[in-house]
Amino acid sequence: MICPRCKTENGNRTVCSKCGxxxxxxxxxxxxxRTSAQRALDDSKIVGKNVWKVLRVVWIGIVMLVLSFWIIxxxxxxxxxxxxxx
Ligand SMILES: [Zn+2]
Numbered sequence: 001m002i003c004p005r006c007k008t009e010n011g012n013r014t015v016c017s018k019c020g021x022x023x024x025x026x027x028x029x030x031x032x033x034r035t036s037a038q039r040a041l042d043d044s045k046i047v048g049k050n051v052w053k054v055l056r057v058v059w060i061g062i063v064m065l066v067l068s069f070w071i072i073x074x075x076x077x078x079x080x081x082x083x084x085x086x
Contacts, residue, residue, distance in 0.1 A: 001023055002009050003016040010017050014024045 003019060003021050003023060005021040006016060006019045008016055008018040015022055
């Protein structure tokens, strides 16, 4: 077992040989069993989060594209196209 405090590998020990950290709490958490249904639910949540992350990046990209288009259009309108056409 790896100590969560100092990352020392302690084999089957429940107390860290280096820093004396009690690791039985961590061991109990790992033993805690989850049903496959719960696991599937958690997985779908993670997938859903990733989808939203991707969608948000795509959305920001679209907004930036539209904004830059309008800014260029505004500059062209205000300057009568002299910036781009010379
Ligand atoms: Zn330790």
